[in-house]
Amino acid sequence: MREDVNAAISTFMQSLSTSMGIGGYNRNHMIDYIPAILFTLYDGYYIYSPEKTKDSNGNTVYEYMLKPYNYYTVRYKQNDNNDVIINYTLDNYVVIYGWINGTYVVNSGYLVSNDRRSNVEQSEIIKQNVPYQTIPQNVNQKFLVGKKEVTNPNFDPDYMEKYGALNDNRTEYLYPRNDLYYIDPESAVKYYTNAEEFTNWVTTNLDWVNANMAMRNNKYLKNSHEEFDVDQKIFNINTGDNDPEDPTSIFAQHKTNVIKYSIQDNLNQAITAYSQGSVSTYDFKLPNLDLDEWDRVASNICMLTFMQGVPIGTKYYNGYSLVQSTRNKLYVSPDSLYFISEGDNYYHKIDCPYLQGDNIQGFSNFDFLPKKSSVRSDEDPYYMYVDEYGNPLQACYYCIVDSNNYESVNWTTIVAKRKAYYTALAREKYRRYTATDNLEYNIN
Amino acid sequence: MGDSLITIIAIVLAAILMFIFPLMSVSERNDDIAQLAVQTAAVEFVDDVRNTGKITSENYDKLIQTLSATGNSYEVELEVKKLDENPGKKNSQTQTDKIGENLYYSVFTSQIEEELGSSGKYLLKEGDTISISVKNTNRTIAQMLRNFFYSVSGSNTYQVAAQHSGVVLVNGR
Ligand SMILES: [Zn+2]
Numbered sequence: 198m199r200e201d202v203n204a205a206i207s208t209f210m211q212s213l214s215t216s217m218g219i220g221g222y223n224r225n226h227m228i229d230y231i232p233a234i235l236f237t238l239y240d241g242y243y244i245y246s247p248e249k250t251k252d253s254n255g256n257t258v259y260e261y262m263l264k265p266y267n268y269y270t271v272r273y274k275q276n277d278n279n280d281v282i283i284n285y286t287l288d289n290y291v292v293i294y295g296w297i298n299g300t301y302v303v304n305s306g307y308l309v310s311n312d313r314r315s316n317v318e319q320s321e322i323i324k325q326n327v328p329y330q331t332i333p334q335n336v337n338q339k340f341l342v343g344k345k346e347v348t349n350p351n352f353d354p355d356y357m358e359k360y361g362a363l364n365d366n367r368t369e370y371l372y373p374r375n376d377l378y379y380i381d382p383e384s385a386v387k388y389y390t391n392a393e394e395f396t397n398w399v400t401t402n403l404d405w406v407n408a409n410m411a412m413r414n415n416k417y418l419k420n421s422h423e424e425f426d427v428d429q430k431i432f433n434i435n436t437g438d439n440d441p442e443d444p445t446s447i448f449a450q451h452k453t454n455v456i457k458y459s460i461q462d463n464l465n466q467a468i469t470a471y472s473q474g475s476v477s478t479y480d481f482k483l484p485n486l487d488l489d490e491w492d493r494v495a496s497n498i499c500m501l502t503f504m505q506g507v508p509i510g511t512k513y514y515n516g517y518s519l520v521q522s523t524r525n526k527l528y529v530s531p532d533s534l535y536f537i538s539e540g541d542n543y544y545h546k547i548d549c550p551y552l553q554g555d556n557i558q559g560f561s562n563f564d565f566l567p568k569k570s571s572v573r574s575d576e577d578p579y580y581m582y583v584d585e586y587g588n589p590l591q592a593c594y595y596c597i598v599d600s601n602n603y604e605s606v607n608w609t610t611i612v613a614k615r616k617a618y619y620t621a622l623a624r625e626k627y628r629r630y631t632a633t634d635n636l637e638y639n640i641n
Numbered sequence: 642m643g644d645s646l647i648t649i650i651a652i653v654l655a656a657i658l659m660f661i662f663p664l665m666s667v668s669e670r671n672d673d674i675a676q677l678a679v680q681t682a683a684v685e686f687v688d689d690v691r692n693t694g695k696i697t698s699e700n701y702d703k704l705i706q707t708l709s710a711t712g713n714s715y716e717v718e719l720e721v722k723k724l725d726e727n728p729g730k731k732n733s734q735t736q737t738d739k740i741g742e743n744l745y746y747s748v749f750t751s752q753i754e755e756e757l758g759s760s761g762k763y764l765l766k767e768g769d770t771i772s773i774s775v776k777n778t779n780r781t782i783a784q785m786l787r788n789f790f791y792s793v794s795g796s797n798t799y800q801v802a803a804q805h806s807g808v809v810l811v812n813g814r
Contacts, residue, residue: 493811519692520810523767532812567730580730591727598725599748600764600813601756 202236202243203263209234209502228261232471232481233464235501237494239528240286241268242460246467249474259474267463271418271455273410281403285452287496287528289441290630297402306395307388307626308441308448310434314393317385317620323558325581380628388623391630396434403432408451413459424454444496453495460494468503479506484517497521498528524563529625534559535597536617542584542591547618548605549596555613559621565590675711676802682707683773683803690771694813696753696763714778715802721748724768745770764813772806 214227233246243266247259269285272295281295281302292305381387408429411418419426431451433439441448465483472481484503486494493499499521507514523533535544538554544565545552560582567578567589580589595603608614686704690696696719708715722745729744756763765771 523812589730591730592725597766598727599723600766601760 198238199243199263199266202245205236205500206234206245206263230504230507231502232468232505233503235460235464235499237287237456237460237497237499237501239498240284240290240292241266241270243267244463244467247471247474249470257474259471264467267459269452269456269459271411271413271459273406274412275405275410279405281406283406285455287498288530288626289448290626291399293399293403302402304395304398306399307392307630308396308399308432308434309389309392310396310436310440311442312389312393313619313623314386314389316616317389317623318616319386320382321380321385321558321620321624322382323380325564380624384627385620385623388627388630391627399432400434404430406431411451411455413462418458422454422458424458444492453492456495457491479513481505484515486517486519490519493519493521496530497523498525524566526561526563529561529563529622529629531622533562534618534621534625535562535565536560536614536621537582537590542588543593544582544590544597545593546596546600547608547614549593549603550606551593551595551603552614557613557617559617561625565592675713678711679708679715679775680803680805683775683805687771687773687805687807690765691807691809692811694765694767694809694811696757696765696771698757698761701754701757708775713802716776716778717750718774718776719750719753720772720774721753721763721765722746722770722772723748724766762813765809766812767809769809770806771809773804775803777802 210228233244236243236245244264245261246264248262248264249257250260252258270282271285272280272282274280277296278299279297281293281297284292284294289308290306291308292303294303295301408425408427408431409417409419411425417425429447429451431448434441434448439447443449461483468481468483472479482505494501499519501517501519503517505513505515523530534547536547536549536552536557536559537544538552538558539556540554541552543551547559564581567580582590584590592598608618682704686700689700705717708717725744725746753763
């Protein structure tokens with residue numbers, strides 16, 4: 198991920214100076230007007246900004262660098278026996294480590310208040326069009342084959358016709374998402390089973406955690422930010438005012454504040470440090486983002502770029518740009534799900550009246566983008582969802598391409614849609630959960 | 642190129658467009674006060690649309706009022722370019738690591754105004770572009786003088802007062 202962010206920054210700087218060069222700006226000086234770039238990811242963020250270092254002659258210079266990854270963490274200390282660090286994420290997943298009742302613990306999972314186990318698909322059959330590597334000999338192996346049903350990754354005559362003998366060792370066909378590719382048919386149910394178990398553990402062991410205990414760098418946040426000066430039990434999970442999946446819940450609001458002030462404090466520091474060391478007489482300052490923008494930052498993968506002090510005639514140009522990514526494999530938000538229905542060649546948003554039928558399934562919008570197997574560069578892109586003739590499904594013109602064309606329907610009252618929605622969200626989160634087993638957390 | 646890198650590069654390009662459009666329009670405008678008011682109103686209107694993903698009757702009315710407050714009369718032209726990724730899917734030449742091979746189709750002022758009239762808002766999505774062009778419809782004194790000296794004729798006597806455009810960053814709702 199670090200390399201990706203570095204590559205993105207160099208693309209940004211290059212494109213920016215090229216474009217500015219056309220406008221008569223000096224390419225090399227463009228970077229001087231950018232005091233910081235922020236990248237927010239699923240469980241933390243990067244800040245790219247100038248850092249004070251010494252050059253070979255011992256002079257103090259400022260060099261741009263990607264600072265170490267910051268997790269969305271905060272510490273809650275009640276006493277020496279109850280002292281934990283919580284790593285929040287863009288959704289209801291949390292990682293907990295520290296001392297609880299005098300014992301050191303590490304635990305992680307999704308927090309839920311609504312057990313929707315009985316409302317989701319108990320065992321899903323998912324048909325995806327994916328390139329394959331080799332045919333698994335063992336039917337229980339974690340591989341998907343062609344347009345196979347995941348419940349039984351076995352022999353498929355159609356598939357054989359298209360790609361030749363089943364036992365070909367076609368290693369050039371790599372799985373685009375490797376470990377993420379296997380979809381457990383019971384993902385949705387397992388999501389709720391795991392989440393409920395974890396939530397019970399949290400409500401019993403972290404019932405003492407209060408918003409006013411939150412601290413960073415050994416300082417109480419309530420002393421500097423009034424949002425934390427409240428008596429709120431963060432992990433008193435309930436369907437009333439604290440449903441962790443509801444963005445207006447106590448948990449979600451508190452989490453947004455944790456993320457917001459962690460980013461704000463660190464950005465402020467970076468920009469102020471730059472201002473002090475900059476040759477420019479311009480006073481660089483972190484502009485005020487409004488609440489709506491902070492909500493976007495705390496719930497999406499974002500890039501926030503500042504540009505300040507660009508001289509234009511007798512004035513200075515001062516601006517920032519907040520761009521979010523809603524189509525990525527790092528994070529599935531409820532808004533980023535598209536739905537397909539058997540026999541329909543279009544994919545839809547859940548509330549589209551043209552999404553009909555009893556067999557509805559939802560997937561991340563990322564899955565509808567063209568894919569490419571990574572080794573064979575001459576290969577045409579392929580699509581994961583195709584019609585009976587193998588043609589890619591298309592975006593609905595009523596709800597996706599131009600959303601002025603439809604009357605939104607209340608999907609929560611339609612059984613097939615409700616089931617499809619909660620199944621898709623739970624399945625995608627479960628896939629993420631099983632993939633994060635490999636993530637390393639910064640335990641210190 | 643990895644999937645996540647493509648994702649990040651795409652948002653990087655959007656972030657650049659966010660800076661370049663205002664910078665260029667700022668550097669090209671002259672210091673005439675009325676001109677400045679018109680340009681500022683156009684920039685604010687477009688940036689609001691980009692950040693909210695919608696045109697509302699409220700914002701559109703506000704724009705029209707700001708323009709008429711300058712004492713001149715203006716004609717406002719809106720153009721929304723709708724991103725349509727479907728045609729690209731039929732084209733086997735499409736490359737996943739090339740961004741911008743999609744098609745756009747345009748929607749113009751009258752259609753947008755019609756939608757504003759019926760529902761109060763016109764929705765856009767991430768990746769659509771919005772552009773505005775504001776033209777004088779009365780002849781300002783400067784224009785009349787110029788026409789007198791250079792005898793400009795024909796129908797093209799508009800003076801473009803302001804232009805601004807940009808990529809929409811969020812799905813409107
Ligand atoms: Zn639709």
